[in-house]
Amino acid sequence: MNAEQLITNFPLVTKLIKLEEVSWFNPNITTLDVALPYVGLTSLDVADASARLQRFAPYLSLAFPETAVTKGIIESEIETIPAMKSALESRYNQEITGQLLLKKDSHLPISGSIKARGGIYEVLTHAEKLAIAAGMLTTADNYQKLFSEEMRQFFSQFSIAVGSTGNLGMSIGIMSAKIGFKVSVHMSADARQWKKDKLRSHGVIVHEYEQDYGVAVEQGRKAAESDPSCFFIDDENSRTLFLGYSVAGERLKAQFAGADIKVDAEHPLFVYLPCGVGGGPGGVAFGLKLAFGDNVHCIFAEPTHSPCMLLGVHTGLHDNIAVQDLGIDNITAADGLAVGRASGFVGRAMERMLDGYITLHDQHMYDLLGLLDNTQGIRLEPSALAGMPGPAQVSADTAYQARMGFTADRMANATHLVWATGGGMVPEAEMAKYLARATA
Ligand SMILES: *Cc1c(COP(=O)(O)O)cnc(C)c1O
Numbered sequence: 560m561n562a563e564q565l566i567t568n569f570p571l572v573t574k575l576i577k578l579e580e581v582s583w584f585n586p587n588i589t590t591l592d593v594a595l596p597y598v599g600l601t602s603l604d605v606a607d608a609s610a611r612l613q614r615f616a617p618y619l620s621l622a623f624p625e626t627a628v629t630k631g632i633i634e635s636e637i638e639t640i641p642a643m644k645s646a647l648e649s650r651y652n653q654e655i656t657g658q659l660l661l662k663k664d665s666h667l668p669i670s671g672s673i674k675a676r677g678g679i680y681e682v683l684t685h686a687e688k689l690a691i692a693a694g695m696l697t698t699a700d701n702y703q704k705l706f707s708e709e710m711r712q713f714f715s716q717f718s719i720a721v722g723s724t725g726n727l728g729m730s731i732g733i734m735s736a737k738i739g740f741k742v743s744v745h746m747s748a749d750a751r752q753w754k755k756d757k758l759r760s761h762g763v764i765v766h767e768y769e770q771d772y773g774v775a776v777e778q779g780r781k782a783a784e785s786d787p788s789c790f791f792i793d794d795e796n797s798r799t800l801f802l803g804y805s806v807a808g809e810r811l812k813a814q815f816a817g818a819d820i821k822v823d824a825e826h827p828l829f830v831y832l833p834c835g836v837g838g839g840p841g842g843v844a845f846g847l848k849l850a851f852g853d854n855v856h857c858i859f860a861e862p863t864h865s866p867c868m869l870l871g872v873h874t875g876l877h878d879n880i881a882v883q884d885l886g887i888d889n890i891t892a893a894d895g896l897a898v899g900r901a902s903g904f905v906g907r908a909m910e911r912m913l914d915g916y917i918t919l920h921d922q923h924m925y926d927l928l929g930l931l932d933n934t935q936g937i938r939l940e941p942s943a944l945a946g947m948p949g950p951a952q953v954s955a956d957t958a959y960q961a962r963m964g965f966t967a968d969r970m971a972n973a974t975h976l977v978w979a980t981g982g983g984m985v986p987e988a989e990m991a992k993y994l995a996r997a998t999a
Pocket of ligand 1: 672673674726727833834835836837838839840841894895896940942943980981982
């Protein structure tokens with residue numbers, strides 16, 4: 560299909576090309592029992608990931624003392640943001656029905672972004688496999704034994720490579736170097752200098768490229784192919800990364816139970832997830848669906864300059880199309896979201912259980928960044944604000960509500976959860992620059 564045919568068949572594509580902000584609620588979603596077989600993973604796989612993270616918790620609490628308070632479990636808090644809710648209502652001139660919460664993955668330990676879920680999990684999975692195969696570890700051991708010079712020596716025979724726009728590299732780089740692996744991060748042009756500096760200070764080898772994420776990933780893959788002791792972490796297709804993210808679902812369910820937040824047919828939950836290649840939001844959405852069933856509704860958010868998942872799912876072309884094929888430049892200030900071609904795995908696996916997709920301008924993210932700082936004193940990086948317009952859009956979209964059976968009563972009981980995916984480790988001088996861009 561050429562661009563003209565695409566535009567004829569999918570009028571929304573014209574708006575994407577014009578870089579307009581859009582929202583699309585997919586009329587073809589199904590119930591979870593119909594959608595689940597397409598994922599190729601089950602609740603058993605998520606339980607396995609959860610158990611693995613539990614085994615590593617004693618190690619993590621030693622290796623990263625900042626995780627000792629949560630006993631080595633890397634998890635973020637939820638926070639109600641009522642002042643932000645009011646500010647959003649005035650900004651959009653739209654009532655947001657129900658309550659508004661923030662999920663602060665921005666403040667996750669070790670790497671300050673959602674990547675502390677998937678990236679760290681994949682490194683640990685690889686380390687466990689190698690150590691067990693070498694007879695140096697069993698799953699019955701206390702994994703604190705991995706925090707030793709002997710084990711670091713063992714892991715130093717192996718290397719890890721990854722391509723990244725920044726945050727995945729941070730999480731995989733810091734974790735790999737800590738456990739003892741040699742690690743190379745292949746960074747795209749848009750990656751921030753401070754992230755490269757930080758990684759190098761941890762002993763990570765950083766390769767820099769003039770091109771975007773897709774090229775950085777390809778270069779990482781190539782470098783790894785020529786070295787049998789090197790493991791390439793494939794952000795575009797990894798089931799392991801995906802499962803690392805998915806554990807968030809049961810964790811959120813426990814947090815909601817503790818905070819007395821109800822989720823059922825009368826109390827719908829809407830979750831707004833910033834999307835880059837798709838593994839992070841896809842994995843989280845999968846875990847949420849397993850935890851809350853058809854009562855959770857996931858909406859992905861992307862920059863107008865990088866709407867790769869919306870484009871792939873809407874046209875059904877998935878990873879057979881990139882935003883650049885339509886002349887969209889994939890240049891955005893939103894770290895982690897500057898991805899032109901979505902994961903083919905995530906789009907195909909998850910499209911039936913994702914309610915919708917929104918896009919927003921970079922300036923819109925900056926404005927919301929300033930607004931959240933002003934109203935709640937919470938500071939995030941631009942990408943982490945991508946989901947923030949979602950609650951007002953869902954509250955306004957009467958066609959979507961009618962199709963889904965969200966009556967006024969149900970909407971009044973709704974919980975809107977904006978997933979804040981990064982920003983906790985942004986240096987102050989960088990944050991000052993972000994805040995200066997806010998005009999709201
Ligand atoms: C990586 C990232 C995302 C999106 O994750 P993907 O797996 O690339 O879709 C969102 N926000 C931030 C801050 C990220 O670093």
